[in-house]
Amino acid sequence: MSKEWLQVKDLRKHFETPKGDLRAVAGVSLKVEKGDSFGLVGESGCGKSTLIRTVLRLLEPTSGEILFDGKDIAKLGKTHIRRLRKKMGLVFQSPHSSLNPRMTVYDTLARPLLIHGITKNKRDTTIEIVKLLKLMGLQAEHMIRYPHELSGGQKQRIAIARALAVNPEIVFLDEPTSALDVSVQTKILKLLDFAKQEKQLTYFYISHDINLIRVVSNKMGVMYLGKIVEIGDTGTVMANPLHPYSVGLFEAVPDPDPDKKLPELILKGEVPSPVNAPSGCVFHPRCPFAWEKCEREEPKLLKQSDQREVACHKYS
Ligand SMILES: Nc1ncnc2c1ncn2[C@@H]1O[C@H](COP(=O)(O)OP(=O)(O)O)[C@@H](O)[C@H]1O
Ligand SMILES: [Mg+2]
Structure with a gap:
């Protein structure tokens, strides 16, 4: 190469x-x-x-x-x-504006996984999301949260997890x-x-x-x-x-x-x-x-x- x-x-x-x-x-x-x-x-x-x-x-x-x-x-x-x-992933400066306020963490992370065919069913998607959350030092329970329930740092970790979701x-x-x-x-x-x-x-x-x-x-x-x-x-x-x-x-x-x-x-x-x-x-x-x-x-x-x-x- x-x-x-x-x-x-x-x-x-x-x-x-x-x-x-x-x-x-x-x-x-x-x-x-x-x-x-x-x-x-x-x-x-x-x-x-x-x-x-x-x-x-x-x-x-x-x-x-x-x-x-x-x-x-x-x-x-x-x-x-x-x-x-x-x-090619992209992470923006402001996690406040880059996350959709109406989407849970689960939905935010599931979207790229499903769009790019990385996971095909709910079970695999959930497993992958838990892995991504762990990678970013978060727990499985963060899945059900909305952006307004997260701190600025947690939001940015979700934005990074989203960029990393598609490998x-x-x-x-x-x-x-x-x-x-x-x-x-x-x-x-x-x-x-x-x-x-x-x-x-x-x-x-x-x-x-x-x-x-x-x-x-x-x-x-x-x-x-x-x-x-x-x-x-x-x-x-x-x-x-x-x-x-x-x-x-x-x-x-x-x-x-x-x-x-x-x-x-x-x-x-x-x-x-x-x-x-x-x-x-x-x-x-x-x-x-x-x-x-x-x-x-x-x-x-x-x-x-x-x-x-x-x-x-x-x-x-
Ligand atoms: N869509 C746009 N239309 C016109 N000018 C723009 C646009 N986007 C950025 N600029 C101008 O381009 C220059 C570089 O901006 P930018 O790339 O945002 O700089 P940086 O990220 O280093 O702060 C600035 O003068 C900015 O005003
Ligand atoms: Mg800039």
């Missing part, structure tokens, strides 16, 4: 807005290997959710390729997309714990990690929270204004970020390791609008190192070592 199992190539998703062409995803390339826990970090509005929704074909790509298991998802017809959905190969997790208390977050991340080992899953996390990405991922990307500016091994990128934006972004967050010192770089200014984004390197108006080339020419993601690629003229 090829190592690059999910590969996105120059993917774009533009929205037509009254103000003009909004480039939410402006040419993203990345690779995920089977068994990875990939983490994409970036500030709110940089295009993370749009990227994964486009990869899942919940949104139509403007251009680019999405290769998964040797097929180009960007070109698949409706029937094939349905089959593909079974292999997906990869699960996309869109800020899966940001609506929850810190103690609940930790518990859910542990359960997710356990489920990953149990079911040999691949995860694709997206979050604005650097400390979350640090904990959950082995590979990571840093996204800014619709583009990946740095990508590589989480340990390498976190310990020694190269792109000036990564440096500024990580600096804004207290590191759990008090001895670690990052080079001093405070981000100046605001994130510009993705409508009429800056020319050349999209980060140049905020970058303390920018020179004339940065205004003119878009830097490509270039390999700096086996562990990392950076899109910055300082390193090209």
Whole structure:
């Protein structure tokens, strides 16, 4: 099997807005290997959710390729997309809005099992649901509950169980714990990690929270204004970020390791609008190192070592 199992190539998703062409995803390339826990970090509005929704074909790509298991998802017809959905799970940020308030936990979990023909009768469905609940640290008795009878953390565990019900190969997790208390977050991340080992899953996390990405991922990307500016091994990128934006972004967050010192770089200014984004390197108006080339020419993601690629003229 090829190592690059999910590969996105120059993917774009533009929205037509009254103000003009909004480039939410402006040419993203990345690779995920089977068994990875990939983490994409970036500030709110940089295009993370749009990227994964486009990869899942919940949104139509403007251009680019999405290769998964040797097929180009960007070109698949409706029937094939349905089959593909079974292999790709999605967990949203807010469990409050993603669960149907009128459905019991049983019905919520039975639905994907029956639709995808994983179970064929009530007995098997119930057995499977009990297994899923156990996997998420819940009990069989939670089956008869409605969402309003559950805590936020329990709801999110049900949403995760629902995504796992169809035995997906990869699960996309869109800020899966940001609506929850810190103690609940930790518990859910542990359960997710356990489920990953149990079911040999691949995860694709997206979050604005650097400390979350640090904990959950082995590979990571840093996204800014619709583009990946740095990508590589989480340990390498976190310990020694190269792109000036990564440096500024990580600096804004207290590191759990008090001895670690990052080079001093405070981000100046605001994130510009993705409508009429800056020319050349999209980060140049905020970058303390920018020179004339940065205004003119878009830097490509270039390999700096086996562990990392950076899109910055300082390193090209
Ligand atoms: N359906 C849409 N129509 C127009 N603009 C959108 C739509 N969805 C997202 N956007 C815009 O695309 C950009 C990226 O949004 P999003 O992917 O939600 O970012 P993130 O998940 O990183 O916070 C934002 O500027 C947002 O306003
Ligand atoms: Mg989002």
